[in-house]
Amino acid sequence: MWPVMIFAAGRGTRMRHLTSDRPKPMVPVAGRPLVDHALDLLVGAGATHVVVNVHHKPAPLLAHLEAERRLDIAISHERGQLLDTGGGLRHALGLLGGSPAVTLNADAVWSGPNPLAFLRDVGAPAPVGARLLLVPSAQAVGHLGAGDFFLGGDGRLTRRGQAARAPYVYTGLQVIDTALLAEVADDAFSLNVVWDRMLSLGTLEGCVYPGRWCDVGQPESLPLAEAMLADD
Numbered sequence: 068m069w070p071v072m073i074f075a076a077g078r079g080t081r082m083r084h085l086t087s088d089r090p091k092p093m094v095p096v097a098g099r100p101l102v103d104h105a106l107d108l109l110v111g112a113g114a115t116h117v118v119v120n121v122h123h124k125p126a127p128l129l130a131h132l133e134a135e136r137r138l139d140i141a142i143s144h145e146r147g148q149l150l151d152t153g154g155g156l157r158h159a160l161g162l163l164g165g166s167p168a169v170t171l172n173a174d175a176v177w178s179g180p181n182p183l184a185f186l187r188d189v190g191a192p193a194p195v196g197a198r199l200l201l202v203p204s205a206q207a208v209g210h211l212g213a214g215d216f217f218l219g220g221d222g223r224l225t226r227r228g229q230a231a232r233a234p235y236v237y238t239g240l241q242v243i244d245t246a247l248l249a250e251v252a253d254d255a256f257s258l259n260v261v262w263d264r265m266l267s268l269g270t271l272e273g274c275v276y277p278g279r280w281c282d283v284g285q286p287e288s289l290p291l292a293e294a295m296l297a298d299d
Contacts, residue, residue: 068112068113068114068115068169068183068187069165069167069168069169069187069193069242070116070118070163070164070165070166070168070169071109071114071116071117071118071168071169071170071171071183072117072118072119072120072143072155072156072159072163072168072169072170072171073092073102073105073106073117073118073119073120073170073171073172073173074120074152074155074170074171074172074173074239075090075091075092075102075119075120075121075128075173076090076120076121076122076123076145076149076150076155077090077091077122077123077149077174078122078123078149079091079094079123079174081284081285082094082284082285082286083285083286085286086123086124088124088127089124089127089128090121090122090123090124090125090127090128091123091173091174092105092128092173092174093127093128093131094283094289096176096283096289096292096293096296097176097292097293097296097297100131101173101174101176101283102119102128102131102132102173104175104176104177105171105172105173105175106135106137106138108171108177108181108182108183109138109171109183110137110138111181111183111184112181112183112184112187113184114138114183115138115139116138116139116140116141116164117138117139117140117141118140118141118142118143118159118162118163119132119140119141119142119143119173120142120143120144120145120150120155120158120159121142121143121144121145122144122145122146122149123149125144129142141162143155143158143159143162145158148254148255149255150254150255150256151255151256151257151258152170152257152258153248153251153256153257153258153259153260153261154251154253154254154255154256156168156170156243156245156248156258157245157248157249157251160245160248163245166244166245166246167193167194167197167242167243167244167245168242168243168245169183169186169240169241169242169243170239170240170241170243170258171183171239171240172238172239172240174239174282174283174284175238175239175280175281175282175283176280176281176283176292176295176296177276177278177279177280177281178278178279178280178281178295178296178298178299179276179277179278179279179299180277180278182200182238182240182276182278182280183240185200185274185276185277186198186200186240186241186242186274187242189274190222190272190274193242193244194242194243194244194270194272195244195270196243196244196247196265196268196270196271196272197241197242197243197244197261197262197265197270197271197272198241198242198243198272198273198274199216199224199237199238199240199241199271199272199273199274200237200238200240200241200273200274200275200276201215201216201218201235201236201237201238201273201274201275201276202235202236202238202275202276202278202279202280203234203235203236203275204232204233204234204235204236206276206278206279206280207236207238207279207280207281207282208279208280208281208282208288208291208292208295209281209282209283209284209285209287209288209291209292210236210281210282212236213227213231213232213233214227214232214233214234214235214236215227215233215235215236215237216233216235216237216273217230217233217234217235218234218235218273218275222272222273222274223269223271223272223273224266224271224272224273225266226266235273235275236280238276238280243258243261244270247261247264247265248261250264279295281295
């Protein structure tokens with residue numbers, strides 16, 4: 068298994084009152100914190116080490132992770148400025164211990180085969196740029212967007228751009244060659260900056276997850292996530 072990072076440093080503003088005293092990964096879904104659903108996936112895919120970044124009200128999450136015995140967990144502290152996904156990944160590279168790396172959002176739950184194992188086993192062993200795990204829009208539970216990408220027959224991605232809709236939604240799970248992170252001058256930046264460079268090089272790939280995925284980004288998504296898990 069490649070090195071894995073869980074993005075858990077966001078402020079969780081869309082969760083409103085639910086994140087007034089805790090970070091979003093500690094919001095309960097089906098009786099367990101969101102982050103536990105992500106950790107379960109790692110254990111199920113055979114991962115042994117994970118880096119988790121923290122920023123917003125980190126104390127409850129840090130205490131929870133300290134009690135986790137199934138995985139070796141390293142913490143990437145983002146003090147002061149929040150670094151966004153690209154800056155956060157680059158900040159954590161010394162803890163990850165290798166490239167390519169898997170990145171996973173903490174605010175999602177899944178129904179179907181283990182998505183990390185699926186991403187690991189599909190296609191070539193590792194991408195030259197990045198391989199993003201996608202779901203068809205109809206299988207993106209609780210997601211309000213118009214889709215993110217078009218997927219070509221060769222596995223290459225193109226953005227929705229000016230189209231009204233795109234058929235595939237990015238799930239927040241990818242495997243990425245981290246070399247291009249060094250080209251970005253800013254401390255805080257989105258991985259979209261790196262993906263745009265990969266798009267120009269033809270090295271941004273996608274693969275389609277066969278199950279369902281729920282974006283647990285707002286309070287209204289919680290009952291949808293729990294219903295999806297109950298049907299699994």
